[in-house]
Amino acid sequence: xxxSTVGRRGGKQREVDAGAEYLGAAxxxxxxxxxxxxxxxVTEVGMDAVAQEAFMNDLLTIIVASNGADDETxxxxxxxxxxxxxxxxxxxxxxxxxxxxxxxxxxxxxxxxTLDIALGERMNKLTQRxxxxxxxxxxxxxxxRGHQWLREILAQRR
Numbered sequence: 001x002x003x004s005t006v007g008r009r010g011g012k013q014r015e016v017d018a019g020a021e022y023l024g025a026a027x028x029x030x031x032x033x034x035x036x037x038x039x040x041x042v043t044e045v046g047m048d049a050v051a052q053e054a055f056m057n058d059l060l061t062i063i064v065a066s067n068g069a070d071d072e073t074x075x076x077x078x079x080x081x082x083x084x085x086x087x088x089x090x091x092x093x094x095x096x097x098x099x100x101x102x103x104x105x106x107x108x109x110x111x112x113x114t115l116d117i118a119l120g121e122r123m124n125k126l127t128q129r130x131x132x133x134x135x136x137x138x139x140x141x142x143x144x145r146g147h148q149w150l151r152e153i154l155a156q157r158r
Contacts, residue, residue: 016147018104019065019135056098060146061139064103066090076134078102081113091137097146104153106133 047055051100057118064076066089075086085104107130114125138150 012021016141016150018137018150018154019132021151030032031143032057035113055143055145056096056101057150058097058146059094060097060100060141061094061101062087063092063137063139064089065137067135095130097108097141097149100138100150101153103132103134103136104150105156107131108133 013039015024022028063088066072072089077084077086079085080098082100085099087095087099110129110131112127113126116123116125136145141147141150143149
């Protein structure tokens with residue numbers, strides 16, 4: 001779902017479906033291998049501490065999607081430094097960026113298993129697939145750097 005809005009700091013913003021963004025490398029692993037290579041993501045937002053604090057307290061409008069599971073809670077608990085909020089699902093809500101970061105880092109890794117017979121030996125290949133634990137969409141972000149920031153957070157492994 002793509003639309004555009006104008007943020008308070010100027011510039012056109014578009015919605016960001018966090019679940020459709022790159023969620024970090026998902027290498028194929030062989031049974032017995034280590035967790036794979038380390039992926040380095042460089043962040044370029046670059047702000048001093050005061051600007052970073054203001055940026056993290058910007059209000060974003062998001063929707064936390066429901067997954068339709070029977071055991072799903074009607075709201076998602078999100079905490080930052082001991083301060084918790086509960087985000088209702090499937091309705092637009094204004095929330096500080098620092099809580100959106102927690103949602104963006106809440107990922108789970110599923111594995112697909114493939115048995116391959118190569119050179120007369122059975123090989124067990126595992127392929128990682130990263131998904132958001134609580135998929136969400138950013139409807140509006142007042143800062144023009146917000147989209148890049150979110151993409152960088154989503155691309156990190158944790």
